[in-house]
Amino acid sequence: MILNLDFNSEKSIYIQITEEITKAIAKGDLKINESLPSVRSMAESIGVNLHTVNKSYNELKDEGFLNIDRRKGAIVASLPMIGENNTKKESMLDLELLVAKSYLSGMSKGEFLELSSKIFDSYEVKYHE
Known part of the structure; x- marks a missing residue:
């Protein structure tokens, strides 16, 4: 690894x-x-x-x-079940901070969404199969 x-x-x-x-x-x-x-x-x-x-x-x-x-x-492990832990809530807090930092660095909403979409799509392929 x-x-x-x-x-x-x-x-x-x-x-x-x-x-x-x-x-x-x-x-x-x-x-x-x-x-x-x-x-x-x-x-x-x-x-x-x-x-x-x-x-x-x-x-x-x-x-x-x-x-x-x-x-x-x-x-x-298998995909964690929503509600079993605070992963979704923690992700929301992490994302909020990331959005704030991106905004303060001058990134536009469109740029942020495009970049986020590309990164998200790179993960979407295999784990949920």
Whole structure:
């Protein structure tokens, strides 16, 4: 599994790992019921502390994107059910902040919607099949 991490970013590594895995699931690069590398293996391959990877996996579990089993490890979960967690509400808050930042940077509504549509369409292909 290839993760695009920026060790010079102000964004913490565990958040970057969480986001990269989320995008991989949405794009279908990681399939439902597919196992992720063990925490130790992932940590060694990207050169981070195993607690960093463990925190990412647990965050993804809490969001409903992974199931974690002591014997099987981290496994991609089925699509989270709306209402099972606050994913939809959190997405709304994240989107609101993104819209505000885009607006303040001078992006027009049309540009924002076009870009958003292209990005959304890149995810729509495989996960819901």
